[in-house]
Amino acid sequence: GILIIVHELLRSLLEQIISSVFQFTNMSRGLFLCLRVRDARLRQRFSLRQCARFCNSEPDIKRFIAENTEIVRGRNLTPEISLRLFTAKCRFWTERPELWPFPEPFWAIYWPGGQALARYLLNNPEVSAGKRVLDLGCGCGASAIAAKLSGAAHVVANDIDPIAVIATQMNCELNGLEPLPCVTENMIGSEPENWDLILLGDMFYDETLADGLHNWLNTCIRIHRTQILIGDPGRAQFESHSIKRLLHEHAQFELPDSVKEENYGLTSSTVWCYRPD
Numbered sequence: 001g002i003l004i005i006v007h008e009l010l011r012s013l014l015e016q017i018i019s020s021v022f023q024f025t026n027m028s029r030g031l032f033l034c035l036r037v038r039d040a041r042l043r044q045r046f047s048l049r050q051c052a053r054f055c056n057s058e059p060d061i062k063r064f065i066a067e068n069t070e071i072v073r074g075r076n077l078t079p080e081i082s083l084r085l086f087t088a089k090c091r092f093w094t095e096r097p098e099l100w101p102f103p104e105p106f107w108a109i110y111w112p113g114g115q116a117l118a119r120y121l122l123n124n125p126e127v128s129a130g131k132r133v134l135d136l137g138c139g140c141g142a143s144a145i146a147a148k149l150s151g152a153a154h155v156v157a158n159d160i161d162p163i164a165v166i167a168t169q170m171n172c173e174l175n176g177l178e179p180l181p182c183v184t185e186n187m188i189g190s191e192p193e194n195w196d197l198i199l200l201g202d203m204f205y206d207e208t209l210a211d212g213l214h215n216w217l218n219t220c221i222r223i224h225r226t227q228i229l230i231g232d233p234g235r236a237q238f239e240s241h242s243i244k245r246l247l248h249e250h251a252q253f254e255l256p257d258s259v260k261e262e263n264y265g266l267t268s269s270t271v272w273c274y275r276p277d
Contacts (some may be wrong), residue, residue, distance in 0.1 A: 114201030141168030
């Protein structure tokens, strides 16, 4: 009799665990691709050669993006801006990640650091008005779009993923803007151009990348006195990095509930100004 009771208790517990995992997985679907593709073997599958096999031209890529994303306006910090993003209505919300034909789709998520940056620019148009602005690691292009909507004289969106560049240009058109100039070269460590303002949203997710950014941003400030704005929701890699001592808080925004859920409980996102002196 005791064995039967124990067996039933264990079976009930197992069912509860499976149910909890299933619920957590469903809640996290919006990020599952970005997390899984960090595996090196999957990165090889998501090479640009495979991308070329599936989509042979820019119109093909645009069509694929349009068919596999949803136009989102709201449910984030910048309801004024429309973006093509992954949502529960999209095929790849639940599709096997190895079927995704492109490199990591970071551009399909509106990350909280970028949301804070875009919100800050829209709230304070004088920050970017009339200036030459670089959105480094632009992703979906929201910060670049916010800068342009706020009156920036010249905005360039930069991302090493060519699909992100195409998505950014599509998002520009969604917001009544001409497609912004975009570049796909890795600008970190390059000879800095004369930017008035550089925007970095959610770029401090890797320690090695953070170290390279630190050195390059120092060079930009030393040569051109560039203003640097960083958006980050308080990730561990950012909070523990030595660059944190050189930052001055400009604004903090509480994240909407849906954004909190998608980002594993992060509750707010902050805009920092980088001043090494």
